[in-house]
Amino acid sequence: MLEELIRAWDGEQVVVGFDAESRTWMFICIHSTKRGPAGGGTRMKTYSSPAAALEDAMRLSEAMTLKMAAGDIPFGGGKAVLAVPSPPESGERRRLLLRYADLAASLGANFQTGPDVNTTTHDMDVIAERHPYVFCRSEEQGGSGDPGPYTARGVFHGIRATVSHVFGSPDLDGRVVLVQGVGDVGARLAEQLAEAGAEVLVADIDAQRVDALADRVGAKVIPPEEVIGTECDVYAPCALGGTVNPDTIPRLRCRIVAGSANNVLAANEDATGLQEAGILYAPDFVINAGGVLYSWGTESLHWDREAVETRLAGIGETLTTIYQRSEADGITTEVAAERLARGRLD
Ligand code: NAD
DSSP states (O other), X not given: OHHHHHHHOOSSEEEEEEETTTTEEEEEEEEEOTTSSEEEEEEEEOOSSHHHHHHXXXXXXXXXXXXXXXXXXXXXXXXXXXXXXXXXXHHHHHHHHHHHHHHHHTTGGGEEEEEXXXXXXXXXXXXXXXXXXXXXXXXXXXXXXXXXXXXXXXXXXXXXXXXXXXXXXXXXXTOEEEEEOOSHHHHHHHHHHHHTTOEEEEEOSOHHHHHHHHHHHTOEEOOGGGTTTOOOSEEEEOSOSOOBSTTTGGGOOOSEEOOSOTXXXXXXXXXXXHHHTTOEEOOHHHHTTHHHHHHHHHHHSOOOHHHHHHHHHHHHHHHHHHHHHHHHHTOOHHHHHHHHHHTTTO
């Protein structure tokens, strides 16, 4: 199964490791180095099988190629997945990260990584002990720290541009925005939306977290299982991927899907389903690029604060271009975004 997946993939390189002590499969997928060294996060997660983990790494890696190209950052796309049987803690976690770092280091500058689902800036500090090409180390260690706030700001710009395209004005006053997942990105996004006058609905499987956030920003809590059928102007998935699929599309009650989650669409064809349902989709790899723009931009390209802010605002401008091309060419916004990104690969 792993062999078939690797043979069928259109990426450049797959490195497979198995860490006996922790029973962890390690996959580093380099999708493209056409625009520069492959950049992409290191995800730690429990999967149903090693093949499922590899498939995830491959798809996320391709999305990084598109994200870097759409954001016009001189890097290619890669991704690493550590498929753990259960989340390792303290010493066990450190040993696993160091052995993973050795594997990543075998690729030299060709694979440059950062945090992703279930890995932190402190994990990056550990990986950086053995692999020099690591972004988002903690600020104490000289890194750029948590990219989440910048991802949130990019999504905020993206939502304004998308609202403007649909309703004729970027004004969020009175617009109903449902944020699914109020973690690192979603909580900050909810704060900015509330400040901008939006009516914010929030949902999270962590009841304590969502209640505290709702109190703080004046949002209304929606049970996690009711997210899909809840009426709103904007559905902002900020928890997990795959929430837009043939089962959920007919039940969506929104005009816009625009959030930070990677791989929002279960399959690329779901963009057609959204279009047919009259829902405007902000392609994930465009709208959620804020964290990468910040960390890769400041650490590798030496952008200052102003340059970062300009690029974050540029996410809204890129989305507007994508919406215009999608309408002019009669294609989905996903296809329009891919064309824009792939046009920069040659
Ligand atoms: P996080 O882990 O900090 O937060 C995720 C939140 O979603 C948690 O509060 C969790 O309890 C909640 N959640 C999980 N399952 C849920 C469900 N079924 N319903 C409702 N809530 C649920 O993650 P994050 O860093 O905020 O990232 C959120 C998403 O954005 C992820 O998909 C991530 O891959 C993507 N993303 C993040 C960044 C970044 O800079 N952090 C950048 C690009 C993309």
